[in-house]
Amino acid sequence: MITLQGLTKRYGGKTAVDDLTLELAPGTVTGFLGPNGAGKSTTMRVILGLDAPTSGSALIGGRRYADLDRPLRTIGALLDAKAVHPARSGRDHLRAMALSQAIPLSRVEEVLALTGMAAAARRRAGTYSLGMSQRLGIAGALLGDPQVLMLDEPVNGLDPDGVRWIRTLLRSLAAEGRTVFISSHLMSEMERTADRLIVLGQGRLIADEPMEGLVAGAGVRVRGPRLGPLADVLPAARWTGTDELTVTGHTTEQIGRRAHELGLVLYELRPVESSLEESYMRLTANSVEYGAQA
Amino acid sequence: MNALARAASAEWMKLRSVRSTWWFAGGALLTMLLVAVLEADDTARFLLKEGRPVEPVSSVLDAMEWVQLILGSFGMLAVTAEYATRSIVVTLACTPSRTRLLLAKTAVVGAAVFAAGGLIAVLGTVAGAPQLQRYWEFDTAQVTGRILSMAAHLALIAVLALGLGTLIRRSAGTLSVLFVVVFVLPIALQGIATSLNAEFLNTVAGFMPGPAGKRFMAGEPAFGLVLTAWAATAVAAGVWVMRKRDA
Ligand SMILES: Nc1ncnc2c1ncn2[C@@H]1O[C@H](COP(=O)(O)OP(=O)(O)OP(=O)(O)O)[C@@H](O)[C@H]1O
Ligand SMILES: [Mg+2]
Numbered sequence: 001m002i003t004l005q006g007l008t009k010r011y012g013g014k015t016a017v018d019d020l021t022l023e024l025a026p027g028t029v030t031g032f033l034g035p036n037g038a039g040k041s042t043t044m045r046v047i048l049g050l051d052a053p054t055s056g057s058a059l060i061g062g063r064r065y066a067d068l069d070r071p072l073r074t075i076g077a078l079l080d081a082k083a084v085h086p087a088r089s090g091r092d093h094l095r096a097m098a099l100s101q102a103i104p105l106s107r108v109e110e111v112l113a114l115t116g117m118a119a120a121a122r123r124r125a126g127t128y129s130l131g132m133s134q135r136l137g138i139a140g141a142l143l144g145d146p147q148v149l150m151l152d153e154p155v156n157g158l159d160p161d162g163v164r165w166i167r168t169l170l171r172s173l174a175a176e177g178r179t180v181f182i183s184s185h186l187m188s189e190m191e192r193t194a195d196r197l198i199v200l201g202q203g204r205l206i207a208d209e210p211m212e213g214l215v216a217g218a219g220v221r222v223r224g225p226r227l228g229p230l231a232d233v234l235p236a237a238r239w240t241g242t243d244e245l246t247v248t249g250h251t252t253e254q255i256g257r258r259a260h261e262l263g264l265v266l267y268e269l270r271p272v273e274s275s276l277e278e279s280y281m282r283l284t285a286n287s288v289e290y291g292a293q294a
Numbered sequence: 295m296n297a298l299a300r301a302a303s304a305e306w307m308k309l310r311s312v313r314s315t316w317w318f319a320g321g322a323l324l325t326m327l328l329v330a331v332l333e334a335d336d337t338a339r340f341l342l343k344e345g346r347p348v349e350p351v352s353s354v355l356d357a358m359e360w361v362q363l364i365l366g367s368f369g370m371l372a373v374t375a376e377y378a379t380r381s382i383v384v385t386l387a388c389t390p391s392r393t394r395l396l397l398a399k400t401a402v403v404g405a406a407v408f409a410a411g412g413l414i415a416v417l418g419t420v421a422g423a424p425q426l427q428r429y430w431e432f433d434t435a436q437v438t439g440r441i442l443s444m445a446a447h448l449a450l451i452a453v454l455a456l457g458l459g460t461l462i463r464r465s466a467g468t469l470s471v472l473f474v475v476v477f478v479l480p481i482a483l484q485g486i487a488t489s490l491n492a493e494f495l496n497t498v499a500g501f502m503p504g505p506a507g508k509r510f511m512a513g514e515p516a517f518g519l520v521l522t523a524w525a526a527t528a529v530a531a532g533v534w535v536m537r538k539r540d541a
Binding site: 048052066068070071079080082083084087088092093096099101 | 297301304307380387390540
């Protein structure tokens with residue numbers, strides 16, 4: 001379990017993380033979202049004790065990272081897949097990690113096989129593709145068979161097969177009662193993997209909700225050649241296309257009946273869910289720092 | 295196994311699993327053999343002209359000037375390569391205690407350079423022997439002592455570079471500072487001493503790592519302590535800075 005209490009991190013004048021308080025529970029996959037520069041990686045760096053918090057605290061199972069005896073056996077993390085000495089083989093990289101934790105070297109072979117890196121393990125890490133580096137990083141995170149797993153953009157660079165593999169892996173680790181914390185910019189992937197979402201904007205917490213809360217029913221989509229009269233009688237209707245309305249607060253039955261009374265032709269009438277992407281865009285609209293100027 | 299031993303075994307694994315380690319060892323050996331052989335005659339004749347005794351390690355001592363820079367760079371890279379590749383992030387995740395990490399690196403680099411340096415000095419002595427034996431007075435105890443102090447000197451220079459590398463983090467900057475501390479500063483101090491007629495500056499120069507190491511290798515063990523103090527200070531400063539600073 002990870003507990004952040006009033007966590008604040010400033011770099012010079014720049015506040016990267018601003019008074020963040022949260023608790024990550026075992027048995028769930030928590031997704032960590034937010035625009036570029038929102039402070040996701042910084043939060044993870046502070047949890048790992050790489051950067052010292054300006055104020056507040058980050059604890060893993062009640063202890064600071066630096067106070068964990070063999071930390072990889074408690075929390076496995078992947079922050080930067082390319083942070084590997086390019087001249088060292090993937091296997092030797094993992095072996096050095098294992099030796100530092102008194103993890104048997106046979107475990108290195110296990111995680112290499114698990115991540116599909118066994119065949120490339122002898123090669124120098126500098127020759128790995130992004131996806132292979134990512135797999136090596138995940139192998140390192142799994143090395144100590146930890147109760148807590150924290151991955152910064154793990155699907156970045158993975159092929160579709162790898163994306164599906166990591167989704168299944170993370171779900172099964174959470175099902176075993178472990179705490180899984182992942183950041184990502186891929187909304188569709190998050191939607192399928194996470195149980196709970198934490199959204200950060202300019203270092204501040206802007207949402208902390210179960211997945212259902214963010215992708216709940218958004219309304220009914222109505223399509224037809226002449227929907228003006230329907231829009232007039234339903235104040236909760238929004239034009240979402242030239243021949244398309246999205247109506248909230250009414251069932252498909254109510255809307256169909258109304259359209260019939262008005263003598264309108266409908267091409268389509270169906271309930272829609274807002275995608276996570278839409279909810280996310282709405283939540284972060286005001287906190288995008290590094291957005292393209294339209 | 296305790297935490298320090300675990301960290302040290304990981305550091306040793308890291309050192310031996312990159313090819314550059316073996317290039318450094320080979321480069322140091324090659325430099326030693328070349329200088330020890332090529333300089334042997336000149337050195338012997340120079341010493342005789344000065345009325346000083348020729349030792350079996352006389353030309354090996356000449357080669358130390360270069361070998362110490364090569365093995366110093368090696369010691370430095372144990373830290374700066376981790377910053378350059380960002381793999382320091384993984385290292386600190388494995389060993390969060392900065393003190394423990396630097397002690398482990400110091401132990402491994404020091405021991406590796408001591409062993410390699412001792413071997414290189416022995417091989418250099420053997421290589422120079424055909425030319426030097428005409429002039430030398432062989433004293434086993436003395437030669438053994440010289441070789442051990444050369445090995446220790448190389449290990450201490452490597453540890454000094456490791457400490458400087460931790461402070462500076464970049465290879466180019468660290469090498470410049472190492473070069474200045476070992477070679478340039480003593481000469482500069484001596485120059486100033488002469489022009490200002492300030493004898494104490496000469497004394498100060500003698501306590502800089504380069505000159506202190508030379509006198510240590512020439513048979514003054516007390517100067518081994520001076521060099522040890524330099525190396526220990528650099529590592530202690532490295533620990534202090536690393537504890538304060540974000541990775
Ligand atoms: N070492 C540092 N020095 C100065 N500023 C930093 C440092 N590290 C991060 N920052 C700043 O802190 C803010 C948060 O960065 P962070 O990397 O945590 O964002 P992020 O949410 O991970 O973004 P992304 O989605 O792009 O990975 C950014 O404005 C960044 O420029
Ligand atoms: Mg990031």
